[in-house]
Amino acid sequence: MTTTRLERASAGTADFLDQRTGIGVAVKNFARKIFPDHWSFLLGEIALFSFVVLLGSGIFLTMFFVPSMTEVHYEGPWAPMHGVEMSEAFASTLRLSFEVRGGLLMRQIHHWAALLFMAAIVVHMLRVFFTGAFRKPRELNWVVGFTLLILGLAAGFTGYSLPDDVLSGNGLRITDGVVKAIPIIGSYMSYFVFGGEFPGTDIIPRLFTLHILVVPGLILALIGLHLFLVVLHKHTQFPGSGRTDGNVVGFPLFPVYTAKAGGFAFIVFGLITLMAATIQINPVWNYGPYDPSPVSAGAQPDWYMLFLEGSLRLMPGQTEYVIGGYTLSLNVLIPAVVIPGLLFTVLGAWPFLEAYATGEKREHHVLDRPRNAPTRTAAGVAIVTAFFILVLAGANDLIATHFEMSLNDITWAFRVLFFVAPVFAFWITKRICLGLQRRDRDLVLHGHESATIVRLAHGEYIEVHKPLDEHELWLRVNYSSPRPIEIEPAEDSRGVRRKGYRADRIRRRLSEFFYADRIEPVSAEELAAARAHQAEHHALLEGGGRHSAALPAEESTSTTVDVEATSDR
Amino acid sequence: MKAIAARRHHRQAPVVLLVLALLVMGGVYAAFATTSADATVVTQSDDDVEAGRKLFAANCASCHGLNAEGRQNAPSLVGVGAASVYFQVSTGRMPMQADAPQAEAKPPQFGEEATRQLAAYVASLGAGPAIPTEDQVDPAKGDPASGMALFRTNCSMCHAASGAGGALTQGKYAPSVLNTDPAAIYTAMATGPQSMPVFNDMTLTPEEKRDIIAFIDAQKEGAPGGLDLGQIGPVGEGMWAFIVGMGLLIACAVWIGAKSS
Numbered sequence: 012m013t014t015t016r017l018e019r020a021s022a023g024t025a026d027f028l029d030q031r032t033g034i035g036v037a038v039k040n041f042a043r044k045i046f047p048d049h050w051s052f053l054l055g056e057i058a059l060f061s062f063v064v065l066l067g068s069g070i071f072l073t074m075f076f077v078p079s080m081t082e083v084h085y086e087g088p089w090a091p092m093h094g095v096e097m098s099e100a101f102a103s104t105l106r107l108s109f110e111v112r113g114g115l116l117m118r119q120i121h122h123w124a125a126l127l128f129m130a131a132i133v134v135h136m137l138r139v140f141f142t143g144a145f146r147k148p149r150e151l152n153w154v155v156g157f158t159l160l161i162l163g164l165a166a167g168f169t170g171y172s173l174p175d176d177v178l179s180g181n182g183l184r185i186t187d188g189v190v191k192a193i194p195i196i197g198s199y200m201s202y203f204v205f206g207g208e209f210p211g212t213d214i215i216p217r218l219f220t221l222h223i224l225v226v227p228g229l230i231l232a233l234i235g236l237h238l239f240l241v242v243l244h245k246h247t248q249f250p251g252s253g254r255t256d257g258n259v260v261g262f263p264l265f266p267v268y269t270a271k272a273g274g275f276a277f278i279v280f281g282l283i284t285l286m287a288a289t290i291q292i293n294p295v296w297n298y299g300p301y302d303p304s305p306v307s308a309g310a311q312p313d314w315y316m317l318f319l320e321g322s323l324r325l326m327p328g329q330t331e332y333v334i335g336g337y338t339l340s341l342n343v344l345i346p347a348v349v350i351p352g353l354l355f356t357v358l359g360a361w362p363f364l365e366a367y368a369t370g371e372k373r374e375h376h377v378l379d380r381p382r383n384a385p386t387r388t389a390a391g392v393a394i395v396t397a398f399f400i401l402v403l404a405g406a407n408d409l410i411a412t413h414f415e416m417s418l419n420d421i422t423w424a425f426r427v428l429f430f431v432a433p434v435f436a437f438w439i440t441k442r443i444c445l446g447l448q449r450r451d452r453d454l455v456l457h458g459h460e461s462a463t464i465v466r467l468a469h470g471e472y473i474e475v476h477k478p479l480d481e482h483e484l485w486l487r488v489n490y491s492s493p494r495p496i497e498i499e500p501a502e503d504s505r506g507v508r509r510k511g512y513r514a515d516r517i518r519r520r521l522s523e524f525f526y527a528d529r530i531e532p533v534s535a536e537e538l539a540a541a542r543a544h545q546a547e548h549h550a551l552l553e554g555g556g557r558h559s560a561a562l563p564a565e566e567s568t569s570t571t572v573d574v575e576a577t578s579d580r
Numbered sequence: 581m582k583a584i585a586a587r588r589h590h591r592q593a594p595v596v597l598l599v600l601a602l603l604v605m606g607g608v609y610a611a612f613a614t615t616s617a618d619a620t621v622v623t624q625s626d627d628d629v630e631a632g633r634k635l636f637a638a639n640c641a642s643c644h645g646l647n648a649e650g651r652q653n654a655p656s657l658v659g660v661g662a663a664s665v666y667f668q669v670s671t672g673r674m675p676m677q678a679d680a681p682q683a684e685a686k687p688p689q690f691g692e693e694a695t696r697q698l699a700a701y702v703a704s705l706g707a708g709p710a711i712p713t714e715d716q717v718d719p720a721k722g723d724p725a726s727g728m729a730l731f732r733t734n735c736s737m738c739h740a741a742s743g744a745g746g747a748l749t750q751g752k753y754a755p756s757v758l759n760t761d762p763a764a765i766y767t768a769m770a771t772g773p774q775s776m777p778v779f780n781d782m783t784l785t786p787e788e789k790r791d792i793i794a795f796i797d798a799q800k801e802g803a804p805g806g807l808d809l810g811q812i813g814p815v816g817e818g819m820w821a822f823i824v825g826m827g828l829l830i831a832c833a834v835w836i837g838a839k840s841s
């Protein structure tokens with residue numbers, strides 16, 4: 012029987028999914044789920060619980076917020092605004108702050124939770140990145156998570172723009188500028204988005220729908236998928252004695268992990284409420300209602316959007332060209348679209364990039380120590396550095412006033428640093444990782460220095476080294492260190508140029524970039540030899556009537572803690 | 581804690597001094613006001629001009645010249661008016677010290693009386709804006725809502741919408757106006773120190789100036805939402821979200837993640 016193309020394609024897709032999700036055996040062992048324990052696995056939970064807070068406080072806010080740009084005159088209790096013309100959106104935000112019971116607290120809870128949500132997402136993502144938790148089979152979940160990050164940005168941006176105060180209006184003005192900078196269709200797009208000339212009267216109702224319906228709906232659905240995939244794949248674990256790609260060492264979901272997570276949820280709720288009750292955030296009554304004509308100094312977005320602001324602030328303005336009557340605003344397009352686009356694409360595609368470079372097909376459930384993946388760690392640090400510089404550039408005016416420096420000098424310094432610092436960060440991080448690996452290797456082969464020098468009977472001096480215990484050894488020996496992939500030569504045996512050679516060569520280059528610099532992990536033979544050598548010393552010392560620590564092999568091997576359980580993957 | 585306390589102390593010191601200076605000023609003024617029908621006339625007396633000349637010769641002449649005619653590195657003060665001297669001296673900018681991009685506000689070196697004497701001397705050299713009366717700068721008599729609108733169109737591009745200040749080019753900056761005393765706000769507008777434009781009575785009438793003072797005064801009515809983090813806006817909030825929020829949460833996570841054994 013011949014299979015059709017369609018059948019083969021669908022079978023391939025099914026296989027792809029099955030290999031990654033194991034749909035077939037999905038629900039099988041749910042009850043006995045074991046979760047590995049590590050504080051950094053709680054970072055995702057901070058994001059989750061902040062999102063719960065966002066939903067709750069957000070529902071409260073929708074009860075009082077009026078998403079309308081109709082102009083009204085303020086009549087409420089805040090004296091400095093008496094009779095001031097403002098949109099209903101702004102007036103209702105003031106009402107929430109000063110008239111609705113608990114309204115100000117809820118507004119502040121919502122905003123602090125949003126800042127923490129984004130902070131937790133970013134830190135969680137860094138954890139996943141630097142430990143290599145995104146490797147097969149979790150690439151899909153990385154993509155889901157990455158989409159959540161983008162949606163989080165969208166939620167933050169749409170929400171920030173709702174109160175229609177000076178800062179949110181400035182943000183929308185920038186958005187308008189970016190939309191208009193799109194070649195050819197820009198001005199039409201701007202009219203489309205704002206329902207006419209900026210600011211129009213449509214944008215706030217539109218953003219409101221996105222902010223309370225579309226974006227949170229998508230986030231909720233994707234968080235569901237995200238967590239489903241976490242349960243399905245089972246959580247990764249840090250390397251350690253007894254932990255392999257074939258098992259999960261940790262606590263059972265019930266009751267230990269549920270208790271920990273439940274307790275943590277209340278810590279997150281409590282901390283957000285505490286911050287909201289004591290620290291003012293987004294005091295729109297100080298900023299005043301938005302008015303498109305004046306521009307105010309010190310207008311900044313929330314921290315998670317600051318990289319875009321910084322990118323725009325750094326770009327020199329001269330790069331705007333008029334070609335045949337059309338304006339090409341590279342001064343806006345490059346900083347607002349190209350730069351973030353590049354950084355985010357690299358981030359989103361990273362698991363696939365890395366899989367392509369290793370050529371590996373196997374599953375990974377034991378995390379990498381960052382030092383054992385020097386190129387990844389270095390690239391991560393480089394990307395973070397680039398973002399950080401953009402964030403700082405977004406606050407260049409504050410840096411100037413608070414550190415008494417010249418705004419112009421700071422801007423120039425950041426322009427240079429944006430290109431230099433990531434490269435430097437890459438180089439130095441990689442060196443540090445390789446250095447740490449080398450030290451691990453030495454440690455495994457020689458043991459801990461004990462600072463005791465012993466003179467043997469025949470006059471030789473040796474330093475006594477304390478061998479590593481089982482756990483320390485496992486951590487330092489048990490990891491894979493891929494080599495650059497080998498490719499077939501350009502021509503086959505008959506001298507004909509091979510078809511996929513060019514693609515292979517690119518792949519080989521990428522692979523070399525990743526893995527050319529490597530420290531060989533200690534092999535079994537090397538370890539055996541080192542141990543024999545240590546045993547020799549040991550014997551000599553024993554002969555001299557001295558005692559020294561026992562070798563790991565002789566130690567008892569019960570390293571798992573009592574409460575911990577182990578299950579198969 | 582010590583460092584924080586020290587810095588806090590440092591930041592608040594000028595404010596405390598200003599408040600004290602205001603109290604002294606209030607007392608002195610009250611004394612004058614009861615003995616004389618028109619206080620402004622008293623401050624213009626020849627005695628004051630003479631005392632001012634002496635103070636000027638001792639403290640200012642090295643830069644501005646013996647007759648305030650100006651030198652190559654300091655401008656002439658003929659015609660800048662009493663308001664300019666009042667602003668420069670009461671905010672501690674003059675006498676200038678460090679060679680900075682702009683004269684820094686410092687704790688004032690002269691008391692209320694000496695400041696008025698200096699102002700009287702400079703005013704005697706040529707006509708210029710006068711020091712406003714108590715009534716002209718009384719925040720209670722202004723309309724903060726109108727002040728907000730005026731502040732936004734005239735001042736917020738440099739001083740930020742909240743009045744917390746902002747950066748200008750080449751190390752210059754527009755300082756926070758939130759802790760400035762009303763007369764200094766008025767005289768700043770009337771004389772336009774350094775990079776700040778002059779807002780004379782044609783651009784902003786005295787009533788409008790008083791509205792602006794009322795708005796700035798309303799801005800410092802305390803933060804209804806809690807600690808104001810120095811009113812620097814979203815950047816400060818973001819830093820707190822990371823340092824306090826994520827810091828504490830991660831500390832808790834580490835504590836929860838730690839094995840009990």
Ligand code: HEM
Binds near residue numbers: 144154238247
């Ligand atoms: C709405 C935002 C997010 C929420 C609520 C969330 C929640 C979680 C939770 C609770 C876990 C399990 C515990 C942990 O490992 O921390 C997890 C795991 C994971 N997350 Fe997220 N996450 C979010 C965003 C992201 C982002 C932005 C990424 C990366 C682009 C990502 C990638 C992953 C991956 C790959 C895992 C599996 C980790 C492992 O098994 O070691 N997540 N997430």
